[in-house]
Amino acid sequence: MSAIQQRKRKRVVPIEEACIGCRLCEVACVTEHSRSKDPVRAFKEENPRPRPRNVLEERGHESFSLSCRHCTEPHCVDACIAGAMVRDSETGRVIHHPEKCVGCWSCVMNCPFGAIHMDRERSVIYKCDLCPERERPACVDACPNRALILIEVEE
Amino acid sequence: MGYVIIGNCIAAVGAVEGIRRHDTRTPITILSKEPYPAYGRPLIANYLKGKVAESEIALRSPDFYESHGVEVHLGCPATTIRTGQRQVVAEGGMAFPYERLLIATGGDPFLPPIAGLEGPNVHTFVTLDDAKALRQEAPSLRRVVVVGGGLIGLKAAESLHDLGIQVTIVELADRILSLAFDEVAGRLIAHRLSEIGIQIITENTVEEILRQRDGTINGARLKDGNILACDAVVVAIGVRPNIAVVEGTEIQTQRGILVDEYMETNVPGIYAAGDVAEAKDWHFAEWRVVPIWPNAYRQGMVAGQNMAGQRISFSGSIPMNSIAFYGIPTISVGVTNPPDDGSYEVHISLTEEEKSYRKLVFKDGTLVGAVLVGRVERAGILTGLIREKRPAEGFKEALLKEDLSYLDLPRPLRKEKLGLPTEEVPFGVRAG
Numbered sequence: 272m273s274a275i276q277q278r279k280r281k282r283v284v285p286i287e288e289a290c291i292g293c294r295l296c297e298v299a300c301v302t303e304h305s306r307s308k309d310p311v312r313a314f315k316e317e318n319p320r321p322r323p324r325n326v327l328e329e330r331g332h333e334s335f336s337l338s339c340r341h342c343t344e345p346h347c348v349d350a351c352i353a354g355a356m357v358r359d360s361e362t363g364r365v366i367h368h369p370e371k372c373v374g375c376w377s378c379v380m381n382c383p384f385g386a387i388h389m390d391r392e393r394s395v396i397y398k399c400d401l402c403p404e405r406e407r408p409a410c411v412d413a414c415p416n417r418a419l420i421l422i423e424v425e426e
Numbered sequence: 427m428g429y430v431i432i433g434n435c436i437a438a439v440g441a442v443e444g445i446r447r448h449d450t451r452t453p454i455t456i457l458s459k460e461p462y463p464a465y466g467r468p469l470i471a472n473y474l475k476g477k478v479a480e481s482e483i484a485l486r487s488p489d490f491y492e493s494h495g496v497e498v499h500l501g502c503p504a505t506t507i508r509t510g511q512r513q514v515v516a517e518g519g520m521a522f523p524y525e526r527l528l529i530a531t532g533g534d535p536f537l538p539p540i541a542g543l544e545g546p547n548v549h550t551f552v553t554l555d556d557a558k559a560l561r562q563e564a565p566s567l568r569r570v571v572v573v574g575g576g577l578i579g580l581k582a583a584e585s586l587h588d589l590g591i592q593v594t595i596v597e598l599a600d601r602i603l604s605l606a607f608d609e610v611a612g613r614l615i616a617h618r619l620s621e622i623g624i625q626i627i628t629e630n631t632v633e634e635i636l637r638q639r640d641g642t643i644n645g646a647r648l649k650d651g652n653i654l655a656c657d658a659v660v661v662a663i664g665v666r667p668n669i670a671v672v673e674g675t676e677i678q679t680q681r682g683i684l685v686d687e688y689m690e691t692n693v694p695g696i697y698a699a700g701d702v703a704e705a706k707d708w709h710f711a712e713w714r715v716v717p718i719w720p721n722a723y724r725q726g727m728v729a730g731q732n733m734a735g736q737r738i739s740f741s742g743s744i745p746m747n748s749i750a751f752y753g754i755p756t757i758s759v760g761v762t763n764p765p766d767d768g769s770y771e772v773h774i775s776l777t778e779e780e781k782s783y784r785k786l787v788f789k790d791g792t793l794v795g796a797v798l799v800g801r802v803e804r805a806g807i808l809t810g811l812i813r814e815k816r817p818a819e820g821f822k823e824a825l826l827k828e829d830l831s832y833l834d835l836p837r838p839l840r841k842e843k844l845g846l847p848t849e850e851v852p853f854g855v856r857a858g
């Protein structure tokens with residue numbers, strides 16, 4: 272058991288006013304979660320092709336890139352009947368274990384942001400993992416407009 | 427002394443996680459009737475059809491109890507609570523003293539008075555042992571009758587069908603899933619189940635289970651006199667709060683154990699959470715047992731934190747269910763069969779050929795219920811509005827769209843929910 276302490280949590284924040292809907296965040300996400308880590312090969316060769324874990328919301332001129340908020344009280348974790356969705360108390364990340372997922376879509380039903388996506392063929396969900404291997408998530412690094420920024424929040 | 431928890435499923439897990447947010451020291455003792463570490467109860471259906479192994483249904487990692495400082499007693503049901511001495515007595519007589527106690531004993535399957543119920547080949551479908559018994563029997567079964575067309579009955583039926591067994595569901599109401607889903611969703615699912623070969627009989631019930639001389643089942647006689655040939659019967663007409671352990675104490679019960687908004691019973695220091703608890707409803711001004719997984723976890727989490735000295739109130743049980751039978755995802759949240767008193771406003775869009783359906787229920791301009799069949803992708807946006815009771819005046823129609831986007835919410839609302847300053851943020855300026 273570790274002692275309780277205040278921690279800083281990473282959070283990706285979308286800035287609507289700066290988003291031009293270029294979808295580079297999606298490209299970066301797909302590349303980061305590919306086997307080859309190469310955009311061309313990820314998009315053209317990999318099967319199944321990794322899917323973007325963010326969603327580019329778009330209505331006319333309005334757009335922004337939305338991904339899992341890694342909530343402090345994640346409703347998706349409440350709903351997960353398989354123990355596949357858990358919140359890591361050390362890092363504050365909400366982590367999904369696809370090998371445990373049974374595709375019941377309970378988390379999809381309960382995520383207030385609609386930030387959990389369904390892979391209906393394979394009956395699993397996928398969502399933002401905050402790029403655990405990187406200092407900063409790939410989408411943040413890729414955004415040419417600083418329409419995605421990384422902040423740290425105290426908890 | 428320390429915390430004692432009776433029961434060991436999701437409400438208990440929520441409580442452990444809640445306690446440990448604030449108190450990493452005081453020991454926790456769990457008394458578990460079942461002999462297994464906490465598992466995903468709904469997954470017994472996946473286990474029955476062979477989709478997941480026993481080792482894969484555990485809810486948390488194998489070191490969960492140890493790493494959370496929990497002493498867990500498996501196969502050790504509690505029998506009595508001595509509130510005066512602050513002790514729980516377990517089968518065998520061992521006493522466990524507590525400072526704070528959580529009752530998370532869940533539900534017990536209800537068995538109706540059916541003639542011939544006693545004997546082999548009759549199953550309930552609530553525990554891993556139930557699923558094991560069915561799975562062991564399955565190779566010798568050709569036809570099974572499932573009594574009850576609710577969520578659990580349907581899950582049992584689906585798994586048995588997938589094992590190559592001919593299944594008939596017998597439901598007393600005029601439609602299946604009448605509690606959790608509305609009429610149209612129930613019809614679309616019933617249609618799909620018939621398509622794949624599961625027979626559904628409504629407005630009928632099993633009155634007698636017929637047995638051969640050796641005791642094995644060979645049929646079920648229905649209320650209308652018809653006889654269904656079958657080799658086994660699964661009874662799934664519902665679960666009732668398992669309140670046996672509080673009988674004879676001053677802990678108040680109605681249908682379940684009554685708790686206040688802090689999940690505490692009328693006896694200070696004793697809490698209840700999950701399927702056994704009768705808690706505040708999020709919408710109706712009443713106390714209800716809403717026996718679903720997300721409520722059980724959240725109630726456990728709230729109870730646990732309060733047991734550890736916090737004062738966090740439970741925002742109320744919201745009925746919600748998500749099922750995915752044979753490729754038709756179906757979700758229902760909140761008030762889906764509104765009372766016909768003129769105070770609810772219902773918006774519907776239905777394309778039956780594509781098996782796509784959306785129904786939204788509003789009251790006083792606020793979304794209070796939703797049913798989605800087919801395209802359920804962003805259902806959670808609706809659930810969020812329902813939970814938070816956000817006025818939806820001005821964007822009701824947008825919510826009915828199949829390609830619902832977060833951008834359909836008014837800008838100030840979406841910014842607030844995303845935790846952004848609601849005034850305009852100049853380009854490049856850091857938020858937060």
Ligand SMILES: Cc1cc2nc3c(=O)[nH]c(=O)nc-3n(C[C@H](O)[C@H](O)[C@H](O)COP(=O)(O)OP(=O)(O)OC[C@H]3O[C@@H](n4cnc5c(N)ncnc54)[C@H](O)[C@@H]3O)c2cc1C
Binds near residue numbers: 577
């Ligand atoms: C087949 C099936 C499918 C389901 N599917 C869904 C679904 O898709 N979505 C959903 O939201 N819900 C679903 N549910 C309901 C969901 O499983 C319950 O809401 C949830 O398990 C409640 O959790 P709980 O911790 O309150 O109680 P339970 O899960 O009932 O656990 C209580 C535990 O306490 C133990 N216990 C009882 N008495 C004692 C005692 N005296 N001493 C010690 N231990 C005791 C019991 O043995 C049990 O292990 C399903 C249920 C079943 C059976």
